Each structure stands twice: as C-alpha cells, then as structure tokens.
Amino acid sequence: MSSDKFMQVIHAPSEWVQGGAGFWSNDSGWVALEHATRFSGDDARNANLPFSGLQDARWMTCAEAEAKEAARSEFLTQIGCAANSMQQDDAMGETLVFKRENASLRVRTISADELDYSSLEDLQQYEMIVFDGGNRHGDQWKHVFFPAQMRSHFVREDLEHNELEDYSAASEAWRRALRADYTHLSDAMFELLLGESARRSQDPDEVVRNLKDLASFAQAVVGLSEKEAGR
Numbered sequence: 001m002s003s004d005k006f007m008q009v010i011h012a013p014s015e016w017v018q019g020g021a022g023f024w025s026n027d028s029g030w031v032a033l034e035h036a037t038r039f040s041g042d043d044a045r046n047a048n049l050p051f052s053g054l055q056d057a058r059w060m061t062c063a064e065a066e067a068k069e070a071a072r073s074e075f076l077t078q079i080g081c082a083a084n085s086m087q088q089d090d091a092m093g094e095t096l097v098f099k100r101e102n103a104s105l106r107v108r109t110i111s112a113d114e115l116d117y118s119s120l121e122d123l124q125q126y127e128m129i130v131f132d133g134g135n136r137h138g139d140q141w142k143h144v145f146f147p148a149q150m151r152s153h154f155v156r157e158d159l160e161h162n163e164l165e166d167y168s169a170a171s172e173a174w175r176r177a178l179r180a181d182y183t184h185l186s187d188a189m190f191e192l193l194l195g196e197s198a199r200r201s202q203d204p205d206e207v208v209r210n211l212k213d214l215a216s217f218a219q220a221v222v223g224l225s226e227k228e229a230g231r
Contacts, residue, residue, distance in 0.1 A: 007038040011060040012052035075150040082143045086112035093133040123147040
C-alpha cells in the first residue's frame, strides 16, 4: 500500500464508524481501506462522489487514509486493554460512561465487558469513557477516553512524578532489549502495552508475562476489528 500514498480514495466518516467500512469501492460499495478503489488525480477530478449516509463522502489521499486507520486501530486496542484490566481477578474500581442527553451530560456506571471495543460506532455514543481502576496491591489509575476524537489520557495515581522518572531511567536498557521481541508492534503500541504490563506488576518476570498476554490480546482486538470491517 506504501507505493500509492499519493493516490486518492473516497472516504465517508458516517460509513467508517460502522466497523471501519468507510472507503469506496467501485465494485463493492463501502468497504475497508484495503479493498477500496484507488484513484489517480485525473480520475478523481472526473469522478462523482457516491451517496453516503450523511452525505459526507470526500476525497482523501491514501497516506491520510492509512494514518486514519492506524489511529482507529490503536484507539480500539487501547480501550480494549483498559477494559481487560478492569476484568482481572484482583481488579478494583469502576467504569463510567458519559452521554449527552439534550443539554445535559449524564453519567452512569457500567461493567467494562458491556463495551463493544471492536466498534468505534458503539463507543462514539459516549462523549467520554472513564476507567477508574486499581488492584488489591494498591495500584491506582485512571484512563480517560474521548471516542469522537479518538484520544485518551492515562494517569497513574499511586506513583509520584519522581518515582515514574526513576523507574523509566532504571529500566531503559531492559526496555530496549525487550523491544527486540516485539518488532511487529509500533513504538506507540509497544509503549502502551509495556506500560499496562508494568502497572499490573513491578516484578520483571511478571511484566514479561503480562506483556506477552497483552500483545496477544491486542492482536486479537485488531483482528476482530478488521473482520468486522470486512463484513
């Protein structure tokens, strides 16, 4: 796909949130990016935009589309990992969802397994999702997600800022060595999963085991998302 970064595709956000099938194929209609029709500049100038649910179809370069798909995949994996953390045997805390009704922002508590983290459309019914988590060992953290913007923010509450810096500096060589085993992950995804593994335990052996489990889980989330997009 890297050879056609300057080609263009047709993208419709209203179709895209429904499992990722928001790119146009002349043969099959709205599909996942990998199956979308690529248009040259001349073809794009002469083509008409197809109908979409909210009349929001637009042109997008393949490079932009790839970046958008990568951001979507990473966001769904992040929220899937956060939900998974809330369901561990020693987990404590609650999951809060914020939904706007008329002019008011309503909040309610749900079980983490109620979230469909393979569907951006399902998540975007909420303005904000907060995992207020921890465990019986004293770890405390909050992970806040904004589905419409595909942004998130993580705060660990049981460590002071200088403790976080000391842990990062002391483990830098170990992190580099561990990174070599996960070259199939992006740098951002590796750091996300390593951070989650370390939050569950400070024991290096446990961190390695947690990282292996989370990497497998993340791959399953991405695979499920791609399968949904191809339906």
